[in-house]
Amino acid sequence: MLPFARVAVIGMGLIGSSLTRAIRAKLPTVHLTVHDADAAVRERVVDLDLADDVTDTPGAAVIDADLVILAVPVLAMMKVAAAIAADLPAGCVVSDTGSVKGSVLADLSEALPEGIAIVPAHPVAGTEQSGPDAGFATLFDARWCILTPPVDADAFAVARITEFWTRLGARVEVMTPEHHDLVLAVTSHLPHLIAYSIVGTASDLESVTRSEVIKYSAGGFRDFTRIAASDPVMWRDVFLSNKDAVLNVLQRFSEDLTALQRAIRWGDGDYLEALFSRTRAVRRGIVDEGQDTGDADFGRRH
Amino acid sequence: MLPFARVAVIGMGLIGSSLTRAIRAKLPTVHLTVHDADAAVRERVVDLDLADDVTDTPGAAVIDADLVILAVPVLAMMKVAAAIAADLPAGCVVSDTGSVKGSVLADLSEALPEGIAIVPAHPVAGTEQSGPDAGFATLFDARWCILTPPVDADAFAVARITEFWTRLGARVEVMTPEHHDLVLAVTSHLPHLIAYSIVGTASDLESVTRSEVIKYSAGGFRDFTRIAASDPVMWRDVFLSNKDAVLNVLQRFSEDLTALQRAIRWGDGDYLEALFSRTRAVRRGIVDEGQDTGDADFGRRH
Numbered sequence: 001m002l003p004f005a006r007v008a009v010i011g012m013g014l015i016g017s018s019l020t021r022a023i024r025a026k027l028p029t030v031h032l033t034v035h036d037a038d039a040a041v042r043e044r045v046v047d048l049d050l051a052d053d054v055t056d057t058p059g060a061a062v063i064d065a066d067l068v069i070l071a072v073p074v075l076a077m078m079k080v081a082a083a084i085a086a087d088l089p090a091g092c093v094v095s096d097t098g099s100v101k102g103s104v105l106a107d108l109s110e111a112l113p114e115g116i117a118i119v120p121a122h123p124v125a126g127t128e129q130s131g132p133d134a135g136f137a138t139l140f141d142a143r144w145c146i147l148t149p150p151v152d153a154d155a156f157a158v159a160r161i162t163e164f165w166t167r168l169g170a171r172v173e174v175m176t177p178e179h180h181d182l183v184l185a186v187t188s189h190l191p192h193l194i195a196y197s198i199v200g201t202a203s204d205l206e207s208v209t210r211s212e213v214i215k216y217s218a219g220g221f222r223d224f225t226r227i228a229a230s231d232p233v234m235w236r237d238v239f240l241s242n243k244d245a246v247l248n249v250l251q252r253f254s255e256d257l258t259a260l261q262r263a264i265r266w267g268d269g270d271y272l273e274a275l276f277s278r279t280r281a282v283r284r285g286i287v288d289e290g291q292d293t294g295d296a297d298f299g300r301r302h
Numbered sequence: 303m304l305p306f307a308r309v310a311v312i313g314m315g316l317i318g319s320s321l322t323r324a325i326r327a328k329l330p331t332v333h334l335t336v337h338d339a340d341a342a343v344r345e346r347v348v349d350l351d352l353a354d355d356v357t358d359t360p361g362a363a364v365i366d367a368d369l370v371i372l373a374v375p376v377l378a379m380m381k382v383a384a385a386i387a388a389d390l391p392a393g394c395v396v397s398d399t400g401s402v403k404g405s406v407l408a409d410l411s412e413a414l415p416e417g418i419a420i421v422p423a424h425p426v427a428g429t430e431q432s433g434p435d436a437g438f439a440t441l442f443d444a445r446w447c448i449l450t451p452p453v454d455a456d457a458f459a460v461a462r463i464t465e466f467w468t469r470l471g472a473r474v475e476v477m478t479p480e481h482h483d484l485v486l487a488v489t490s491h492l493p494h495l496i497a498y499s500i501v502g503t504a505s506d507l508e509s510v511t512r513s514e515v516i517k518y519s520a521g522g523f524r525d526f527t528r529i530a531a532s533d534p535v536m537w538r539d540v541f542l543s544n545k546d547a548v549l550n551v552l553q554r555f556s557e558d559l560t561a562l563q564r565a566i567r568w569g570d571g572d573y574l575e576a577l578f579s580r581t582r583a584v585r586r587g588i589v590d591e592g593q594d595t596g597d598a599d600f601g602r603r604h
């Protein structure tokens with residue numbers, strides 16, 4: 001059974017355009033209508049033929065949809081929800097792809113009319129690039145998509161969204177928005193924060209030039225620069241809307257880093273070696289679970 | 303002109319075995335004699351045919367070499383240098399591949415006899431894997447190799463080592479050991495320290511399970527686990543022998559991270575967006591300089 005027949009996507013950046021590409025590839029009979037606030041993006045979507053219809057307003061995109069997915073930065077969700085509220089057809093399910101779920105569920109619940117089923121979702125997959133050219137159909141393959149339905153959610157709507165993401169190649173998990181925001185603070189938000197921070201630190205030093213940082217980046221630093229090249233607006237919104245969980249895990253990280261600093265200062269080689277041995281197991285778990293390649297250096301060409 | 307005709311490599315892990323593979327590929331007339339403290343590694347080197355001779359003692363490997371390269375963990379350099387000191391032929395050049403240069407230059411100068419030219423080197427290239435199976439001939443292609451000769455170094459020996467690494471595909475730069483240790487503290491040691499630390503933090507949380515950390519690692523965390531899977535002994539040695547520079551840049555990083563923490567706490571979106579925009583330029587510099595691929599997500603398969 002096709003879970004949805006007429007899908008509207010608002011926001012055609014990396015995630016929105018990957019979604020429509022994946023739908024085209026795996027659910028080819030679905031009718032796709034999309035909108036983006038940026039006229040240049042809309043034009044590009046037409047050129048790349050990423051949807052059946054591209055509308056000039058968000059409302060026009062949703063009028064006959066049975067599924068609407070908001071793929072805009074987290075702090076823009078409220079505005080988009082308000083803009084489509086009056087045009088949503090009865091029985092329509094509204095979902096999203098936002099990287100934070102507590103604030104998005106609250107915003108959608110506030111802006112959307114009673115009777116619209118809200119099933120927030122977060123596909124845990126992405127790259128450092130953005131915009132409609134960066135998307136690709138296989139982005140969600142074997143990745144997890146987390147659903148955070150409200151406590152009184154329509155169970156049938158949750159089942160249809162589960163079927164939808166499963167058909168696109170993802171694996172689905174359901175949890176509370178609070179738990180999502182804590183887990184992702186650890187596996188995504190803190191890593192990005194640290195990467196942005198270290199790249200900032202390295203480029204501000206007086207004693208080491210920018211050119212040296214670039215030349216000798218293959219020692220490890222270059223990996224952090226990839227993450228720190230992610231979209232500034234998207235990530236600003238993530239940190240502003242998941243403040244508590246991020247500050248909470250950041251506090252833990254700072255304490256652990258201080259312990260490590262102390263071990264270096266006192267020359268405690270056993271402490272260092274024990275930690276460095278323990279962390280290997282996590283990598284093995286990730287490769288075994290299919291969440292990363294086991295090839296050396298991510299299979300980078302040398 | 304062939305810079306060296308008879309090369310001995312002590313330590314046949316990732317770097318030592320990449321070196322002999324690169325020499326075989328690019329300087330095929332060079333005679334290669336190698337030694338490793340580990341009998342299983344020596345056996346594997348014979349099976350993989352990575353050298354002309356494999357000796358059971360370090361001394362036997364160097365007796366007729368015109369270049370000796372120590373590719374062992376940084377804190378093992380002293381012991382290896384002492385073990386070969388009596389067997390080094392006159393006119394021989396001794397070099398290494400250690401990730402720290404101040405302590406290595408001091409150790410080699412102390413352990414080796416007068417009249418032996420010492421030219422420490424650090425090829426800034428590697429992967430998270432170790433051992434003789436992990437090496438490959440192209441590891442040093444287009445990467446930088448930093449030489450840190452003592453102030454009274456034999457200029458001809460430095461020129462020959464420069465020619466040697468250039469022939470292997472690397473680009474050579476000369477600097478003081480002190481500056482090397484500061485630059486690498488930024489581009490390599492701090493990134494590794496932070497990666498080890500965050501992976502440790504994530505696996506110790508009570509509120510988020512290890513299995514959740516693994517499943518949702520594609521949000522960014524998985525990148526850090528690759529670096530944190532690097533060899534524990536090698537990295538223990540790096541932090542113990544480059545303590546001052548590492549603590550120095552770690553202090554700067556902590557201050558910058560605290561400023562970021564404050565911006566999140568007070569909801570200062572402009573501060574966040576400005577930093578996140580600035581860091582993108584560093585990534586572009588690295589890709590333009592040929593130190594990383596510009597493909598999304600390092601060209602990982604999805």
Ligand SMILES: NC(=O)c1ccc[n+]([C@@H]2O[C@H](COP(=O)([O-])OP(=O)(O)OC[C@H]3O[C@@H](n4cnc5c(N)ncnc54)[C@H](OP(=O)(O)O)[C@@H]3O)[C@@H](O)[C@H]2O)c1
Binds near residue numbers: 035099126
């Ligand atoms: N990138 C990732 O790795 C990733 C992974 C999982 C989830 N997510 C989440 O998915 C969502 C989209 O991220 P993305 O990476 O696809 O971002 P993106 O590439 O920057 O695309 C976002 C698109 O939404 C448009 N937009 C912004 N405000 C809008 C509005 N009010 N109405 C209509 N369109 C609007 C943007 O237009 P402009 O050109 O005007 O900005 C842009 O084209 C975010 O909530 C993000 O947190 C991202």
Ligand SMILES: NC(=O)c1ccc[n+]([C@@H]2O[C@H](COP(=O)([O-])OP(=O)(O)OC[C@H]3O[C@@H](n4cnc5c(N)ncnc54)[C@H](OP(=O)(O)O)[C@@H]3O)[C@@H](O)[C@H]2O)c1
Binds near residue numbers: 317376424533
């Ligand atoms: N990995 C990198 O990314 C990288 C990059 C640039 C430079 N470096 C530097 O290059 C050197 C080698 O690193 P690697 O990654 O090749 O390490 P590795 O893969 O762990 O190999 C080191 C080898 O040296 C052997 N060894 C240890 N002590 C010895 C001794 N006293 N005498 C003879 N052999 C001994 C080890 O034997 P066991 O099996 O007994 O341990 C092992 O086979 C280190 O100084 C490191 O800092 C590493």
